[in-house]
Amino acid sequence: MSKSCSSVTLSLRCREISSSMLDYLDGSLPPEEAAMIEEHMRLCPDCACFKATYVATTDLASKAFSRALTETQRALLCTKLRDALRSA
Ligand SMILES: [Zn+2]
Numbered sequence: 001m002s003k004s005c006s007s008v009t010l011s012l013r014c015r016e017i018s019s020s021m022l023d024y025l026d027g028s029l030p031p032e033e034a035a036m037i038e039e040h041m042r043l044c045p046d047c048a049c050f051k052a053t054y055v056a057t058t059d060l061a062s063k064a065f066s067r068a069l070t071e072t073q074r075a076l077l078c079t080k081l082r083d084a085l086r087s088a
Helices: 014-026 031-043 045-064 071-087
Strands: none
Touching: 014 031, 014 045, 014 071, 031 045, 045 071
8 A cells, every 4th residue: 555645636736725715614505615725624734734723713813803703804804814825
């Protein structure tokens, strides 16, 4: 058994997962895409870890505002996070 993680054929690559993570957590992805991300995270510890980090980060960010974000603030935060992820 020399089968490594990287030999698993993944329907979405990690980079695509990371760029879709915000939409995934937002619930704005089509169900089939969300399902693909969930499936990918089951196979890919890196992306599962990324999601956990991402959730923790956005949770901290929202706490930093110390009250519920308005839709505008939330959209702005999401845009900044998305830009940061895409340029990573
Ligand atoms: Zn991955």
